[in-house]
Amino acid sequence: MNYIGSKLKLSSWIEEEVKKVVGSDLSQKVFCDIFAGTGIVGRTFKPHVKQVISNDLEHYSFVLNKNYIENHKAIVDKEKYIEELNSLPLIEDGFIYQNYCMGSGSERQYFSDENGKKNRHHANQNQRVEGE
């Protein structure tokens, strides 16, 4: 997932800048990704540090980082889940579409209209996955 404000394109630069300050051996360091969002910053450091702590206010970030940071195992049948989520009907009365997509008139462009219209369903699906 990517959106305005994601540090995806800056992640390697952030890693280099952190190494300039704390040294290049990160193997005994704990990396704290506050305002983790998509988790891209924590994911960049995960292979190199002892531990990543991820924090964010939003549920979407909890779901992403539950996998990207906490999980260490490959997800079996991941294509099945992706296909299931991608085939959900689009809806226009969800929170994300109403508040974060241009098409709703929110004047914000964090997510494409198509992805925003999927979001309420995804929240429900995520709760189901957490409960399993």
Ligand SMILES: C[S@@+](CC[C@H](N)C(=O)[O-])C[C@H]1O[C@@H](n2cnc3c(N)ncnc32)[C@H](O)[C@@H]1O
């Ligand atoms: C620009 S976005 C994410 C940036 C993130 N490093 C990335 O690359 O995806 C900022 C994040 O800060 C979170 N946030 C804002 N205020 C917060 C707070 N008081 N405590 C925790 N998270 C907060 C938002 O939920 C949002 O996910």
